[in-house]
Amino acid sequence: MGDLEKKSKILIFGGTGYYGTYQVKACVAAAHPTYVYVRPFKPHHDPSKSDLLQEFKSLGVTIFEGELNEHEKLVEAIRQVDIVIVTLGMPPIMDQLKIIAAMKEAGNVKRFIPSEFGNEVDRISPLPPYQACCDQKKVIRRAAEKSGIPYTFVVANTYGAYFVNYLLRPYDKKSNKVAIYGTGEARFSCNYEKDIAEYTVKVATDPRTENGLIIYRLPKCIITQMDLISIWEKKTGRTMEKTYISEEKLINLSETLPFPDNVPMAILHSLFVKGEEMAYDLKEDDLDVVELYPEYKYTTVEELLDIFLADPPKPVLAAF
Ligand SMILES: NC(=O)c1ccc[n+]([C@@H]2O[C@H](COP(=O)([O-])OP(=O)(O)OC[C@H]3O[C@@H](n4cnc5c(N)ncnc54)[C@H](OP(=O)(O)O)[C@@H]3O)[C@@H](O)[C@H]2O)c1
Numbered sequence: 001m002g003d004l005e006k007k008s009k010i011l012i013f014g015g016t017g018y019y020g021t022y023q024v025k026a027c028v029a030a031a032h033p034t035y036v037y038v039r040p041f042k043p044h045h046d047p048s049k050s051d052l053l054q055e056f057k058s059l060g061v062t063i064f065e066g067e068l069n070e071h072e073k074l075v076e077a078i079r080q081v082d083i084v085i086v087t088l089g090m091p092p093i094m095d096q097l098k099i100i101a102a103m104k105e106a107g108n109v110k111r112f113i114p115s116e117f118g119n120e121v122d123r124i125s126p127l128p129p130y131q132a133c134c135d136q137k138k139v140i141r142r143a144a145e146k147s148g149i150p151y152t153f154v155v156a157n158t159y160g161a162y163f164v165n166y167l168l169r170p171y172d173k174k175s176n177k178v179a180i181y182g183t184g185e186a187r188f189s190c191n192y193e194k195d196i197a198e199y200t201v202k203v204a205t206d207p208r209t210e211n212g213l214i215i216y217r218l219p220k221c222i223i224t225q226m227d228l229i230s231i232w233e234k235k236t237g238r239t240m241e242k243t244y245i246s247e248e249k250l251i252n253l254s255e256t257l258p259f260p261d262n263v264p265m266a267i268l269h270s271l272f273v274k275g276e277e278m279a280y281d282l283k284e285d286d287l288d289v290v291e292l293y294p295e296y297k298y299t300t301v302e303e304l305l306d307i308f309l310a311d312p313p314k315p316v317l318a319a320f
Helices: 003-007 018-029 047-058 071-078 091-106 128-147 160-168 193-204 225-236 247-256 262-273 301-310
Strands: 010-013 034-038 062-065 083-086 111-113 152-155 177-181 187-191 212-215 222-224 241-245
Touching (some): 018 193, 083 091, 083 193, 091 128, 111 152, 160 187, 160 193, 160 225, 177 225
Parallel strands (some): 152 212, 177 241
Antiparallel strands (some): 187 222
16 A cells, blocks of 8 residues: 555545535545635525535534635645645636645645546547637646646546436426437446545555546446436336437537536537547556456446435536
8 A cells, every 4th residue: 555545635625516525525435634625604605515514524624714816825735735636616727727836835745636527638629618618627737747746637527416417307206308419329428426536536546647647437337318318217117208409409509608608518519419538549548447446336327327216316407
């Protein structure tokens, strides 16, 4: 067992976000001393954030309060840890340059995992609104490579719970309607966020992944929309009424809707029409998460749907 793996202290930026919450819990579950850097809570903020911070505290998580432009606070927090994982969402993604500057000054970080957790941004060519998001992530990649701080880029592919929730709407037992983007035949890797987060703790503490790019294509999670719907129909005993949303329609919406509503259209096009996340072959130096951790029992798509059937999630996503 390497030094990093043993007792590394892990600091998470964006820990109160959708994916960040999974990441914080995975670090705690793996018994790493866990730290979260959060914006100061203000009375007008959503009270559920205060509840979440209380929950983190009860799990033993140390909370640092500060803004991302408070350089000294960043350096002070970073000096107390070994590993930095960023799970910030899209608007503040470029603020990672401030985190990189602070890590360089602190000089102690043994691994940096930037906020990626999506597609292989150097190898896909999506429609312009999504390309603009990928371009920001590429800037952060290049800055990480130049920084001298050991890093790992995590290509987590499709968030399973997020997109099953969006596509199948398991919270609405009365509706049998389902939208299909394109022909519904493109493959994607529908990975449960809990597994992504638990794999990422392993990745962050593994000497084999230093300065590498790791891809999460989980064989029993690779599926098409049509197959996903078919499994759902069998499990629920319902027949879904399918509406096809054509490629032309998605392209048109990505060109005509104002920002940021145009971005999800371009993401749907990349994922479900072009199937971009499965469209490239792995290179020799790409790391494959399943090969590195064969002992980890990830959640298959079938099992993910069972979880949703037993305990339907709240509709967390706006329809797009
Ligand atoms: N693979 C997929 O299917 C998929 C899907 C969605 C997202 N992603 C990726 O996953 C990563 C995380 O995305 P997410 O959707 O989980 O993010 P999110 O829910 O939008 O998380 C936002 C986090 O960023 C913090 N934040 C927002 N603005 C901030 C600011 N100005 N200063 C400081 N903190 C700020 C929020 O803190 P507060 O609590 O203080 O607001 C929160 O902790 C991103 O890289 C995203 O592209 C992947």
